[in-house]
Amino acid sequence: MHILQLITKFYRSGAESLVYDISQILVEKGYKVTILALNKNENSLEEDNIKKNLESKGIKTLCFNSQRTHVQKIRHLVYEIKENHINLIHAHAYHPNKYGRIASFFSGVPTVVTYHSATNDWVNFRARTLEKILSLSIFKQKRVSVSKIPLNHYRNKISKNKEVFIIPNGVFVDKYKEEKSLEEVRRSLGLTKSDKMLLNVGRIVEAKNQKVLIKALAKLKEKGYRDIHLFIAGLKQNEDLFKELLDISQKSNLSSNVHFLGSRNDIGNLLQACDVFMFPSLNEAHPIALIEAAFCGKVILASSIEANINSFSQESVIFLKENHVDHIVESLENIFNDFNHYSSYGLKAKSEAENKYNIYKTVEKYENLYSGLL
Structure with a gap:
């Protein structure tokens, strides 16, 4: 079987990280x-390294020119599907989900559609109408949500019964084994031995809420x-927000205390080195970064949003x-004053992650859907 992700x-x-991992297993x-x-x-070096x-x-990789029109992309996508003898399309997130099903209609190749978004993708009439059309039975497809959050958006805006x-989402159990010694990282x-390292992994966007971390650090310094x-590792997607964070x-x-690392390919090393993983997101669908930190047995301080509290128990993660x-x-002071006590949370988080979010289980579930479409 030839699968197009x-x-x-x-x-x-x-x-995208999920796609890279499940593709490797497939x-x-x-x-x-x-x-x-x-x-x-836009970062061609990052793209080249990933490819x-x-x-x-x-894994074969293809990339379209961003300047192509919608029609040109659909035509090219149909061409690539036929040229590469694709048996099944697996589309991820809003735009790929649209293109994948339209190309599926013209190529006759079935599609698995995965909804990843924490926010409602169908707020406007045009988006809702298109999704309702693409959800019709004339499109041979299976629909997947990574959690109840995208599912609830679909139920409220598109269909209550489809x-x-x-x-x-899943993560490799052994993905973040230490590649370098803790001291070396x-x-x-x-950092010196006495320094405390806080780590946040996430794109520089409002939803990741890094601003509140910098303000908290200022109070702690006072x-x-x-x-x-504080180390922030993630794509600088919102340039204006990045400048604001620098200014704050x-x-x-x-x-000298806040460090912007940009997009990194050594998240495992950073996770192993940090003392506390900070995750104050305002919204998530199913938080891969949080799961990765749990697999590393880290002490995690996270926001009490639905996605986070549905992913881990209060015995595994310290919820704000x-x-x-x-x-x-207040929470960080409690952790620093009794770190031995709070480190037990990390051990429980690791055990919970291994039981619930092993990526091989994720792939097995997708394989069942693939088989059901062919």
């Missing part, structure tokens, strides 16, 4: 896999915590009562 761009984001199981991105990544890594694992399967980040460093850091005299500066400061 359809994504937005070759970059490091939740949905190839190991004997499937032929091609990943096609509808648009170019080289995928191709080294036997079949949608829930398949949670911390030294490379400019209270005498001088050796705390500088005005709070935190230039309120996602505000004062509550983050």
Whole structure:
């Protein structure tokens, strides 16, 4: 079977990271896999590195020119499906889901559609109408939601009775084994043994709420915590927000305490090195970054949004009562004052992640859907 995985761009984001991982497993199981991105990544170096890594694992990669019109992309997509003898399309996220089903109609190749979005993709009339049309039975498809959150949006805006399967995101159990020693990683980040390292992994966008972390760090510094460093690893997707975060850091005299790492391919090393993983997101569908931190057995401080509290128990993750500066400061002080006690949360988080979010289970569920369409 030749499966076409359809994504937005070759970059490091939740949905795309899942695609890279499940594609690797599918190839190991004997499937032929091609990943096609509808648009170019503005960071060509990141795109090239991701593609080289995928191709080294036997995964073919294709990427469309971002300047092509909708019609041109659909025509090219249908051409690639026929030229590469694709048996099944698996589309991920809003735009790929649209293109995948339209191309499916013209090529006769069935589609698995996965909804990844934490926000409502169908707020306007045009988007709702198109999704209702693409959900008709004339399109041979199976629909998947990564959690109840995208599913509820679909139920409220598109259809209350069409079949949608829930398949949670998964992570490799051994993906984040230490590649470097803890001392080596911390030294490379400019940290001493006494420094406290807070880590946030996520794109620079409003929904990830990194602003509140910087403000909390400023308050901690005022209270005498001088050796705390916040590292933010993620694509600078919102340039205006990035400049605002830099400005807040500088005005709070935190230039030497707040570090923007950009998109990284060594998240495993960063996770192993950090003392506390910070996850104050305002919305998520099914938080891969949170799951990755749990697999590393980290102490996690997270917002009490639906996606987070549905993913882990209160015995595994320390959930904020309120996602505000004062509550983050109070929670971090509690952790620092009794770190041995709170480290037990990390051990429970790791056990829970291994039981619930092993990516091989995720792939098995998708395989069942693939078989049901062919």
